[in-house]
Amino acid sequence: MKLYNTLTKTKEEFVPLHPGEVRMYSCGPTVYNYFHIGNARPFIIFDVFRRYMEYKGYKVTFVQNFTDIDDKMIQRAKEEGVSVKELAEKYIAEYYTDADALGIRRADVHPRATEHIEDIIHFIQQLIDKGLAYQAGNDVYYDTGAFEEYGKLSGQNLEDLELGARIDISDIKKNPMDFALWKGQKTGEPAWDSPWGPGRPGWHIECSVMATKYLGETIDIHSGGQDLIFPHHENEIAQSEGVSGKPFARYWLHNGYINVDNRKMSKSLGNFFTVREIAQEFDLEVVRLFMLSSHYRNPINFSRELLEQEQSALERLYNAKNNLEYLLEDAPERPVDDAEKQLLDQLPEFVAGFERAMEDDINTADAIGVIFDLVREINTHITGGQSAEAIRAALDTLKSLTGILGLLTKKRGKLDSEIEELIEKREQARKDRNWTLADSIRDELKKQGIVLEDTPQGVRWKRI
RNA sequence: GGCGGCAUAGCCAAGUGGUAAGGCAGAGGACUGCAAAUCCUUUACCCCCAGUUCAAAUCUGGGUGCCGCCUCCA
Numbered sequence: 001m002k003l004y005n006t007l008t009k010t011k012e013e014f015v016p017l018h019p020g021e022v023r024m025y026s027c028g029p030t031v032y033n034y035f036h037i038g039n040a041r042p043f044i045i046f047d048v049f050r051r052y053m054e055y056k057g058y059k060v061t062f063v064q065n066f067t068d069i070d071d072k073m074i075q076r077a078k079e080e081g082v083s084v085k086e087l088a089e090k091y092i093a094e095y096y097t098d099a100d101a102l103g104i105r106r107a108d109v110h111p112r113a114t115e116h117i118e119d120i121i122h123f124i125q126q127l128i129d130k131g132l133a134y135q136a137g138n139d140v141y142y143d144t145g146a147f148e149e150y151g152k153l154s155g156q157n158l159e160d161l162e163l164g165a166r167i168d169i170s171d172i173k174k175n176p177m178d179f180a181l182w183k184g185q186k187t188g189e190p191a192w193d194s195p196w197g198p199g200r201p202g203w204h205i206e207c208s209v210m211a212t213k214y215l216g217e218t219i220d221i222h223s224g225g226q227d228l229i230f231p232h233h234e235n236e237i238a239q240s241e242g243v244s245g246k247p248f249a250r251y252w253l254h255n256g257y258i259n260v261d262n263r264k265m266s267k268s269l270g271n272f273f274t275v276r277e278i279a280q281e282f283d284l285e286v287v288r289l290f291m292l293s294s295h296y297r298n299p300i301n302f303s304r305e306l307l308e309q310e311q312s313a314l315e316r317l318y319n320a321k322n323n324l325e326y327l328l329e330d331a332p333e334r335p336v337d338d339a340e341k342q343l344l345d346q347l348p349e350f351v352a353g354f355e356r357a358m359e360d361d362i363n364t365a366d367a368i369g370v371i372f373d374l375v376r377e378i379n380t381h382i383t384g385g386q387s388a389e390a391i392r393a394a395l396d397t398l399k400s401l402t403g404i405l406g407l408l409t410k411k412r413g414k415l416d417s418e419i420e421e422l423i424e425k426r427e428q429a430r431k432d433r434n435w436t437l438a439d440s441i442r443d444e445l446k447k448q449g450i451v452l453e454d455t456p457q458g459v460r461w462k463r464i
Numbered sequence: 465g466g467c468g469g470c471a472u473a474g475c476c477a478a479g480u481g482g483u484a485a486g487g488c489a490g491a492g493g494a495c496u497g498c499a500a501a502u503c504c505u506u507u508a509c510c511c512c513c514a515g516u517u518c519a520a521a522u523c524u525g526g527g528u529g530c531c532g533c534c535u536c537c538a
Contacts, residue, residue: 009468027538039538072536151467154533160466161534177534203536225538226469232537255538256469262530266537293487294477299470299531309476309488316487319501357478365478369486379502435497442499453500460501 001056001359003221004297006229006252007153011361016220017250022053022060024221025211025249027228028110030067031091032076036272037287037302038225038258038265040102044288044406045255045296045362046223047104051404052358063214064107066092069114070203074189084190088112098275101284103406109214113206116213117192120201123209123243124181124194132242136172138184138197144177147238153252154230179235181205204235208248212240222249227264229254256299265302273302285407286311292364292405313372314407319462320375321408324382324395326460331388340390343381347397350374354401364405371401384457415461419450423459426452 001014016022026046029035035043043064053060067073068088077087096106113120124140127133132146144150144158151157162176180202185191191198211219217240224233233252240248257264260271278287281304290310294300336344350370357366378394402408415423426441442452445461453460 029538030536035538042538070536155467156534157466163465163534227533227537230467230533231535257532257538259531264532264537268535268537290476297469298477301476306476306488312489313476313487316501323501363478366485369478372486376503383502430497433497439498451500454496454498455501456496462501 001053002361003251003253004361006233006254007249009155012251014220014251016058017216017218020058022050022058022221023215023219024050024060024062024223025207025215025219026062026064026107026222027207027224027232028064028066028107029091029095030070030072031088031095032072033091033267034094034274034276035098036265036267036274037278038272040098040275040287041258041291041296042223042225042255043099043104044102044291045364046253048292048364048405049221049223049253049362050105051406052362055404061109061215062107063109063111063211065207065210066095066110066112067203067206068092068112069190069200085114088114094276098279098284101279102275103285103288103409105406111210111214113201113210116206116210117201119209119213120205121182121192121194123205123212123239124201126243127181127239130242132238133181134174135196136174138199139172139180140182140196141173141178142181142235142238142242143174144179144238145175147242149241150177150238151234153234153237156230156234177231179204179231181239204232205239207232208236208239208243211236211248212244217244217246217248219249221251221253223253223255226254226256255296259299259301260303262301264299278307282307282311283314285410286314288405289314289368289407292407293368294365295361295363297361317371317375317402317408318410320378321395321398321402322412322462323460324378324391324398325412327382327384327386327457328388328391328395330457331386331391333389334387336387336390339381340386343377344390344393346377347374347393350377351397351401354404358404367401367405371398371405374398374401384455412462415450419445419448423452423461427459430454 002011003014004011026042029039050060050062069084073084073087077084080087124133127142133140133142158177182194182196183199183202185198191200222233237248259265263269263271265272275284286307290307293310350373353370354367357363357370374397378398382391382394399408422441422445426438429438445452449463451462451464
């Protein structure tokens, strides 16, 4: 498995710290609002990475946090007239609603900053003890000048950063790039007691603390969007390595942005679509396929038109799966014949091709290409009348590969008895060569979202 | 000012030395009572210029265009 490591700017062979195990931490949402399509990308891509590593037999421990206390949380809570805690509870629930619909599996641990205040305080104290942090007023800051390797992830050095800094330099910090580990309480803000007075943690510290707590001082994978490289992940390194003296994460993975009209989808630009609003127009599985159709590090433009394209593509995949399941129902149990054997012999090649793509820095676009190749091969060979063994093998392969991507997970469900009766009525009409009646029933069912397809093996239905 | 990314068919998108995967859309054909689904056929001088090489979308240099990070941001 090769992964592009932001830290070294090269693709590297993945070697876990502990053989057979993968410990990964992914930065989760600040739960002050619904999350948008751009936010969804890392959730989806790293969910796929996790699934693939499990498929490869690794024991994966996946941690993704919820940031449930920060400036935005406080402001938003004020706007909504609720407590910060209530706000967090609400949007954590909403996160799960959308994430579930996107097929994103839950992490092994979803730690929250506010539930780790003691750990955070202890961590900050260690930084102070090591001379890497200092108290200024009621705040505690990280002393970036005291951490020699500061900037190694983002490829920046402190001087150049300062030249471009758009931050207020006339404050109490030693260095403009120093960042808050602990923020002293301001009037009306939630606060916790600490050795430095009442206050709350800064943003960056929670990830260092919780990653270390659940995964150890050195973790295998740390992931997130490219916009987190600086300053968030840079600061995490400074904090974690400052305390432990050991490498924090062995591999840093960063996904590219989702753009709208070629510009980054972001809350500040206001050009974002929430997952929730897209869900009203599209099945979110379409969004998932859309995300996986290009390499995770490349930027992708978002538009409804592109989703419509992916919707058609997804339908093609479902057609193949449904067709196999339909044919399997009446398939004969008998030894495979030569033609079937030809297909069966090819299946491992598709699996190998899929794995080759995934192992090349999670190239899901290529992997999906392999799946479409597989689908064509299956459609060519499984046309009706094949043995159950052959159909089952094809179906298992298709489901296995799409399952790794979290696709084709929906069951077809059942039909109402009324609809079944209509279908039977139409079948009789067709036998009677009463095409007018048959077609009118078909039209009527289509209005209800049921599409009928006449095949040599009988009528097949699907929902649209 | 510093750091970084991208440019492949109508649309989307893989491919990082040996003359271009896949999807969507379009056209033609097969199958079908008609459809649908499916299969077959069909559509690319890989942004420009120069260089390296037997050979470049792929490497090097120079352009052009677009975007991102350096402030919260996935």
